[in-house]
Amino acid sequence: MYWKGYSLDFADSERSSAAPAGPITSAKIVIAGGFGVGKTTMVGAVSEITPLTTEAMMTVAGIGLDDPSKVPNKMTTTVAMDFGRITISQDLILYLFGTPGQTRFWFMWDEICRGAIGAVVLVDTRRVEDSFAPIDFFESRSIPYLVAVNCFDGAPYYEMEEIREALTINRNVPLLPCDARKRESAKQILIDVVRHALSLLHVERARASAGMS
Amino acid sequence: MGHSRDDPRGALVRPYAVTRGRTEPTQAIAIEAVLVTSPHGLQEAQFTERDRRTIAMLCSERPQSMAEIAAYLGMPLGVGRVLVSDMVSAGILILHTTEDSGDLGQRIDVLERVLVGLRRL
Numbered sequence: 001m002y003w004k005g006y007s008l009d010f011a012d013s014e015r016s017s018a019a020p021a022g023p024i025t026s027a028k029i030v031i032a033g034g035f036g037v038g039k040t041t042m043v044g045a046v047s048e049i050t051p052l053t054t055e056a057m058m059t060v061a062g063i064g065l066d067d068p069s070k071v072p073n074k075m076t077t078t079v080a081m082d083f084g085r086i087t088i089s090q091d092l093i094l095y096l097f098g099t100p101g102q103t104r105f106w107f108m109w110d111e112i113c114r115g116a117i118g119a120v121v122l123v124d125t126r127r128v129e130d131s132f133a134p135i136d137f138f139e140s141r142s143i144p145y146l147v148a149v150n151c152f153d154g155a156p157y158y159e160m161e162e163i164r165e166a167l168t169i170n171r172n173v174p175l176l177p178c179d180a181r182k183r184e185s186a187k188q189i190l191i192d193v194v195r196h197a198l199s200l201l202h203v204e205r206a207r208a209s210a211g212m213s
Numbered sequence: 214m215g216h217s218r219d220d221p222r223g224a225l226v227r228p229y230a231v232t233r234g235r236t237e238p239t240q241a242i243a244i245e246a247v248l249v250t251s252p253h254g255l256q257e258a259q260f261t262e263r264d265r266r267t268i269a270m271l272c273s274e275r276p277q278s279m280a281e282i283a284a285y286l287g288m289p290l291g292v293g294r295v296l297v298s299d300m301v302s303a304g305i306l307i308l309h310t311t312e313d314s315g316d317l318g319q320r321i322d323v324l325e326r327v328l329v330g331l332r333r334l
């Protein structure tokens with residue numbers, strides 16, 4: 001037995017004690033919305049790290065082949081998603097994931113949203129229709145979400161109620177204005193998402209205990 | 214909907230790229246799930262190849278999510294997941310739990326802690 005004799009250039013005990021030994025919990029919040037609506041900006045405004053990008057690679061089947069006897073072209077394409085991190089405490093980390101702008105990559109949305117605390121749907125008042133798909137997505141999967149209207153300079157101003165009507169947003173879904181560039185504003189939106197998700201969990205718990213008694 | 218920038222090429226067929234002939238990671242690891250190098254993980258990783266050593270280093274400094282590992286190593290998520298999953302099986306990395314895996318009471322507790330943390334920011 002000579003395993004004790006290996007020289008380890010980076011395995012000092014100092015380093016291995018840096019991570020807490022006990023259980024760590026992580027959670028995520030999703031920032032969704034159409035192209036250029038300010039998702040990455042919002043992630044960057046509150047993240048402790050410069051937003052990172054990770055790519056999922058996938059195979060795309062070619063369509064519109066001129067010769068159907070040929071094997072369909074399969075090509076690999078990548079979908080990028082960016083994300084940030086907020087270390088709440090040694091044993092609790094919150095991640096913020098921006099959805100890919102291309103809403104047709106639905107499988108990526110499933111991957112990003114599975115198990116999320118909740119989601120923010122960002123709206124640009126110049127292109128409100130871009131937020132229909134994300135809203136439908138979260139509605140259909142019962143993921144707690146709120147709608148945040150990103151106030152771009154020079155964009156037309158609408159009352160929140162007008163936007164609620166235009167987007168047919170449910171009464172129980174919070175709708176509020178924000179400035180994705182500002183840390184305080186982005187932070188407040190995250191707080192509101194968590195509060196909204198919490199209130200739904202409390203309702204669920206009340207229902208569960210009422211059902212049992 | 215119907216952005217002109219949307220890719221017109223068609224239906225998606227398979228989410229994972231093949232990594233050394235394997236297409237599925239041995240365990241599903243959520244993108245936000247964090248990994249920490251086990252007490253002996255750094256030593257053990259010394260005898261593996263470069264990417265694994267880098268991951269073991271990275272996750273010994275502070276807990277890192279699956280997404281962070283893939284991003285820092287510059288590899289697609291699917292590829293990173295296969296590596297990380299192997300390293301978990303080999304005992305080099307410890308996979309921690311995500312918020313949604315708890316019961317209702319635990320989830321409420323985690324969300325309350327997240328809320329307190331966010332207010333303190």
Ligand SMILES: Nc1nc2c(ncn2[C@@H]2O[C@H](COP(=O)(O)OP(=O)(O)OP(=O)(O)O)[C@@H](O)[C@H]2O)c(=O)[nH]1
Nearest residue numbers: 035036037038039040041101151152153179180181
């Ligand atoms: N005036 C103003 N500009 C903003 C605001 N939020 C974002 N922007 C700008 O809008 C542009 C797009 O913002 P991004 O954060 O990249 O948007 P995105 O949703 O991540 O875009 P994609 O990932 O391409 O879909 C950038 O140039 C931002 O600086 C805002 O609240 N006000």
Ligand SMILES: [Mg+2]
Nearest residue numbers: 039040082098
């Ligand atoms: Mg972006």
